[in-house]
Amino acid sequence: MKRELSTTHLQEFEAHLLCEERSTATVGKYLHDLRVFYGFMENRELTKSETLAYKKSLLIRYAVTSANSMIAAVNAFFRFCGWYDLCVKQYKIQRAAFCPEERELTRAEFLRLTATAKRHGNRRLNLILQTICGSGIRVSELRYITVDAVRRGEAFVNCKGKNRRVFIVTELRKRLLQYIKEEKLKEGAVFVTKNGKPVSRHNIWRDMKGLCDEAGVPREKVFPHNLRHLFARTFYGLEKDIAKLADLLGHASINTTRIYIVTTASEHRRKMENMHLIQ
Numbered sequence: 001m002k003r004e005l006s007t008t009h010l011q012e013f014e015a016h017l018l019c020e021e022r023s024t025a026t027v028g029k030y031l032h033d034l035r036v037f038y039g040f041m042e043n044r045e046l047t048k049s050e051t052l053a054y055k056k057s058l059l060i061r062y063a064v065t066s067a068n069s070m071i072a073a074v075n076a077f078f079r080f081c082g083w084y085d086l087c088v089k090q091y092k093i094q095r096a097a098f099c100p101e102e103r104e105l106t107r108a109e110f111l112r113l114t115a116t117a118k119r120h121g122n123r124r125l126n127l128i129l130q131t132i133c134g135s136g137i138r139v140s141e142l143r144y145i146t147v148d149a150v151r152r153g154e155a156f157v158n159c160k161g162k163n164r165r166v167f168i169v170t171e172l173r174k175r176l177l178q179y180i181k182e183e184k185l186k187e188g189a190v191f192v193t194k195n196g197k198p199v200s201r202h203n204i205w206r207d208m209k210g211l212c213d214e215a216g217v218p219r220e221k222v223f224p225h226n227l228r229h230l231f232a233r234t235f236y237g238l239e240k241d242i243a244k245l246a247d248l249l250g251h252a253s254i255n256t257t258r259i260y261i262v263t264t265a266s267e268h269r270r271k272m273e274n275m276h277l278i279q
Contacts, residue, residue, distance in 0.1 A: 040057060046086065106230075128199070134169055145189065147186065153168050
């Protein structure tokens with residue numbers, strides 16, 4: 001039987017994702033990826049060979065990780081439609097043994113970024129950087145850092161269908177309380193725009209990039225998620241407990257957490273030099 005794509009399929013799939021209580025970001029990502037797939041298919045007949053051709057075409061325009069996420073969206077859609085025979089395998093990715101040094105944000109670089117934000121009088125950005133790096137929270141989870149959460153000293157985050165506690169350490173809590181007082185915030189998210197809406201990921205990304213030149217930090221190192229990686233490496237360096245770190249980061253799998261604590265080749269070399277096994 002000939003199978004065709006339609007806007008009705010897309011609408012029904014969207015309703016299905018919402019019923020499954022997927023996050024707004026996840027639903028938006030799936031729908032975006034499916035529209036790309038729809039654009040590729042145009043008037044083609046929906047077959048396994050065409051799906052494989054789509055998979056191959058993704059590598060021309062996207063990195064492997066991005067291609068895999070787009071394949072995952074299409075596969076989820078096929079399973080929803082009952083078209084299991086159309087599903088395709090994702091590309092295999094070999095886990096990197098070392099973190100590229102040009103991508104690893106150091107503690108010294110982080111401190112230069114926060115100092116630059118402070119120097120410019122951008123206290124909100126300064127505290128956003130410290131909140132992400134000091135708690136390991138995702139940038140999309142900043143809305144859970146509310147006035148009440150700061151007063152309690154912990155936030156309760158719901159992400160990807162899972163709930164977890166995010167601790168706000170004493171010094172960060174003190175600074176946030178002072179900020180709340182000065183901004184006359186009574187309730188809701190701490191980091192908001194002049195209109196009272198939570199600061200968007202795009203604005204945070206843009207403002208962080210604006211600090212790079214003056215802070216002397218390469219632009220490719222400066223993005224919100226790299227602060228989360230710095231939190232993970234610092235915590236693991238102190239505790240050496242990957243299970244606890246996985247809980248703090250909200251990871252269901254320790255294999256995901258391992259990606260966060262990969263160090264540079266230079267760091268591995270330094271540790272080997274300090275072994276002093278050659279006499």
